[in-house]
Amino acid sequence: MSTVESLRRNAPVRPMASGRVFNFSAGPAALPLDVLQQLQQDLVDLWGSGIGILEHSHRGPLFDRLLVESHAAFMRVAGAGSDWAGLFIPGGATLQFGMLPLNFLPDGGHADYADTGLWATKAIADAKMVGKVNITFDGTPFAFNRTPREGEANPARVPPITTGAATTPWMAPSGP
Numbered sequence: 001m002s003t004v005e006s007l008r009r010n011a012p013v014r015p016m017a018s019g020r021v022f023n024f025s026a027g028p029a030a031l032p033l034d035v036l037q038q039l040q041q042d043l044v045d046l047w048g049s050g051i052g053i054l055e056h057s058h059r060g061p062l063f064d065r066l067l068v069e070s071h072a073a074f075m076r077v078a079g080a081g082s083d084w085a086g087l088f089i090p091g092g093a094t095l096q097f098g099m100l101p102l103n104f105l106p107d108g109g110h111a112d113y114a115d116t117g118l119w120a121t122k123a124i125a126d127a128k129m130v131g132k133v134n135i136t137f138d139g140t141p142f143a144f145n146r147t148p149r150e151g152e153a154n155p156a157r158v159p160p161i162t163t164g165a166a167t168t169p170w171m172a173p174s175g176p
Contacts, residue, residue: 097123101130112136114153117144 023030043052049062056063067088074086089096100123105111111127113120114137127133137153139146 093119094122097126098129101127105131107131110134112154114148115139116147 020030020033043054045051046053046056046062046066049056053063053066071086071088074088075084078084078086080086089099091099101111105127108131110132111130112134113124113127115121115124115135116137116139120139124133124135134154137148139148
C-alpha cells in the first residue's frame with residue numbers, strides 16, 4: 001500500500017453534527033443542509049410552477065425572477081450599492097480570463113492586473129491576447145505567497161485579483 005493510500009484509509013472523518021462530512025476541497029464548498037433540500041425541491045418544482053428549474057425556459061418569467069432575486073441577494077451580501085453592477089457569467093475562471101478583456105477592454109485601452117500567482121498569470125496571458133496589460137503588482141519577488149499590501153500596487157481603476165482556483169466575483173462601478 002502506498003503512503004497516500006495509507007493516509008486516505010487512516011484519515012479520521014469528522015462529521016458535522018448533521019452527520020455530513022466537512023468539505024475543504026478547492027471549488028464548491030459544503031452547503032447547509034436546508035439549502036441543499038431547497039435546491040432538491042426546486043429541481044422538481046420551482047415555486048409551485050409544476051416543473052423544475054432545469055425545465056424552465058431561460059427566457060421565461062420565472063427564470064427572470066430567479067435572476068433578479070439572485071442578483072439582489074448577491075449585491076446585498078457583497079455590500080454593493082446601486083452605483084455598482086454585478087455580473088453572473090457562465091463558465092469557470094479560465095473562460096472568464098478571456099471573456100473579461102474581450103467584453104470590457106476598449107480598443108486602445110489597457111487592463112490593470114495584480115500578478116498574484118498561477119491563476120493571475122493565466123488571466124494576464126489571456127488579456128495580453130486582446131490588448132495592453134499593465135501589471136499593478138508583481139508577486140514574483142514574494143514567491144506569490146501574498147497579495148499586494150496597501151500602497152504597494154500601482155493605482156488601477158478596477159484591478160482583478162485572482163485568488164485560489166478561481167477569479168473573485170467581478171464588480172465594477174456602473175456608468176462610463
